[in-house]
Amino acid sequence: MTTHNLSTLRWLTYMMFFMFAMTSDAVGVIIPELISEYNLTMTQASAFHYAPMIWIAISGLCLGFLADKIGHKPTIIIGFLLFSIACFGFAVGNTFTLFVGLLSMIGLAIGLFKTAALALLGDLTPSSKAHTKTMNTVEGFFAVGAIVGPAIVSYMLVAGVSWKYLYLLAGAMCVLLCLATFKVSFPAKIVKKSNEQASFKQTLLMLKDKHALGFSAAIALYVATEVAIYVWMPTLLKTYQGDWTLLATYALTIFFVLRAVGRFMAVWLLNLFSWQGVMLALSSAIFLCYLATYLFGVDAAVFALPLSGLFMSMIYPTLNSKGISCFEKHQHGSVAGVILFFTALSAAVAPLLMGIVSDHFGHIEYGFALATGFAACLMLGMLYNYFKDPARARLAHA
Template sequence: MFMMFAMTSDSVGEIIKEVKIEFGVNNTQASLMHSLFMVGIAFSGLFLGFLADRFGRKPSLILGLGLFAASCYLFLVGETFEFILGLITLSGLAVGIFKTAALALIGDISTSTKQHTGTMNGAEAFFGVGAIIGPLLVAYLIRSGVHWMWLYVIAGGLCTILIVMALLVKYPEYQKPKTRGSASLHESLKLLKDPYAMGFSIGAFLYVAAESAIYVWMPSYLICNAGTVEDVFACYSNDTNKVLAMYAVSIFFSLRALGRFVGIWMMQRFEWSTVLVLFSFCILVCFVGGLWGGKSVALYLFPLSGIFMSVIYPTFNSKGISCFPKYQHGAVAGVILCFTAAGAAVGPLVMGIVSDMYGGDAKYGFIVATGFAALLFLGLVYNYLKRPTEARLAQVEKSEYNVSGEPA
C-alpha cells in the first residue's frame, strides 16, 4: 500500500516537466500538482484521522483505498488542468484516510515502542521502493509514447488488488475507546495543544519541506536549459554526468530506500536521537554543498542526501505516535500526517514562487529548502541535548506494551 501511492506522489517531479509543456503553465501553477495533493492529505489527516480510532482500522483502510482507486481511474477522462487538479486533491484526501489507519495498525501489531520504530522504518522502506518505481515508470511511459496519466491508472489497478487483500486479511483485535467522544474530531483537534504531538509534527513539516525539494525541483535545477532532450544536459562535461542528471531522482529514491532498510537495523541498535542529529547535519551539508558548488556538485550531493533522509521521517512518525495510548494512534497519526503534507505542500510551492521571482531559476528555491534543513538540524540538536520525550516514552512503554525499562 505504501509502495502503491508512493508511485504517484513521488513521481510528481517528472510529471511537472510534462504538465508545464502540455498545459502551458508556469512553475507556480505546475507545483499545484504536488501542493494540492498534499493539501488533501493534510485536511484528511487532521479532520478525518479519528475515523481509524472510532470505526476501526479495517473499515478506514478500505474506505481510503476505494476513494484513491476511483480518483486514479478518473484520470482516463481528464482533459483539463483544473479537472486533473481536482482528482489530485481527491486522491490526497483518500491517502490521508488509509494512511492514518495503516499507521495506527502498526501500533496494534507492535509489542514495544522500539519494535514500533523498526516496523515503521520497514513500512516506509516500501514507500521508498514505490518512489523508485514511479519516476522510472513515468520515464518509460513517455519514451514509449504513452501519456503520463496512465501511471495513475496503473496505480488504481494495484489499489483495487489491495482492497481485495484488505477484505480478506484478518486484523488484530482492536479495543475501541469506551467512550464515543474519546475518538472524535474534537479530541483530534485537542492534540494541536499537546507539546509532544506538535513537536514531532513541526519536525515532520521541516523534514518533508526539505525532502520534497529534491524530488519536486531537483530535475528543474539540474537541467542546463529548456531546449530539446539533447541540450537539456549539454552543460555537463561527460556522458556519465549527463546520465546521472537524467536519473538523479531515481538515484535519490534508491539511496533513500536502501537507507530505510538499513534504518530497520540501526534503530534496533542505536539511540534514535543520536542518529537523527547526525543524519540531519549530513543533509544540511549536502544542501549547502550543492548550492555552493553549483550543478556539477549538486549532481552528486543532492541525490546522496537520500541516504541521510532515510530514517528521519519514519522515526518522527513512530516516536510521535508512541507518545500516546493506542486508542489515540489514529488521531495523532493524522495530526503528524497533516503537518507532513503541509510541509510537502508549502515547501515546493514557496520554492516555485521564489524561483519565479528570480527568472525561474530553481537555485533560489533551493536556498529556501536549505533554510528548512538548517531549522531541522537545530531542532534535532535540541532534542539530542534535552531528551524531552524520554520520560513520556518510558511511561507509554509500561502502560501500553507492558514493558519495563527505558525506551530505545
C-alpha cells in the same frame, strides 16, 4: 491473532505505501507532459503536486479520528474505495481541471487509509522500538514505489502510451488491496481508558500537546528539505556544465535509490545506536550536503544533493513512529492525522516558497539557500532532542 494473519497485515501495509508512492512521486515526470499537452504555465501545472498534498493535509487533520472511532479496517476500506474510483476516473475524462479534481479525491483517500494504516502499525508492534523498525520497513516500500512509479511513466511515454495508464494500474492494484483487506482479520479494537469518544474535537485538542506539535514541527522541517530535492533539484542541475553530466541526468533516480537503500538499512542501524544519536548524525549530514550546495554551487550539488537521500531515508519514519508512540493506542489514528497534516502542508508550501524566493532573486540557487535554512533548523532540533530527550518519559509510559 495468528502469525500468518499478522504477516498478511504487514504486507498489506507495505503494498499500500508502495501504491501511494507510485502515484505521488511520479508527478514530476508527468508535469512536463501536462505543460506541453495543455499549454500550461509552471504555476498551473504545479497543481498536480500541491492539490493532492493539501487534501492529504485536510483529510489527515479533519478525518484522522475515524480510524479510532469506527476502526482501522473500515477506514482503510473507505480510503481504498475513494482512491480506486478517482484513479479509474482518469479513463473517462480528458481535462486538466478534472484531473486536479481527481487528484484532490486521491489526496482525501490517502489521508484516510494512511492514518488508519499508521494507527494499525501501533497495534502490530509491542514496543516503541519495534514500531520504529517496522515504520522504517514500511517507508522502505514507499521508497521503492517512488522509484517504480516514475520509471513506469517514463517507459510509457517512450512507448507512446499515455501517462494516465499509471493511475489505471494503481486503481487496479487498489481494488486487489481492498479485497485483501475485506478478507483479513484485524486486531481487536483498543478499549479506551476514558469515556471520551474519538472526534474532530479530540484531534484539535492534540494541537495543544507539546509532543504532538514538537514531532510535527520536526517532520515538517524534514519534509521541507526532502521535497526540495525531487521538486527543484532537476531545475538546479539543468545549469550544470561540468564533466559529470551523466550523473546530473540521473541525479533524481540516484537520490530515490539511495533513499530506498537507506530505509532498509535503518533496522540494522537502530539496533546499534540510540535513535536520538542516529537522528542527530543524519540531520547533520543532510545539512552538510545542503551547505556544500550553498557554498560551492551546482558543481557540488551534482554530488551532494543525490547523496543526501541516503541520510534522509531514516528520519521521517523514525520521527513519525516516535511521535505516534507518545500516545495511547486508541489515540494513534488522531495523532497520525495531526502529523500527516503538517507533513502534507510542508510538502505543499515549502517548494512553493522556494519558487517564490527563486523568482524574486532570479535563480533557483536562492531557493536552495532557503532549503539550507530548513536543513539547519532540522539539525538544531535534533541536537536539542539528543541532549534533552523531551519525549523520553512519554515514550516509556506509552
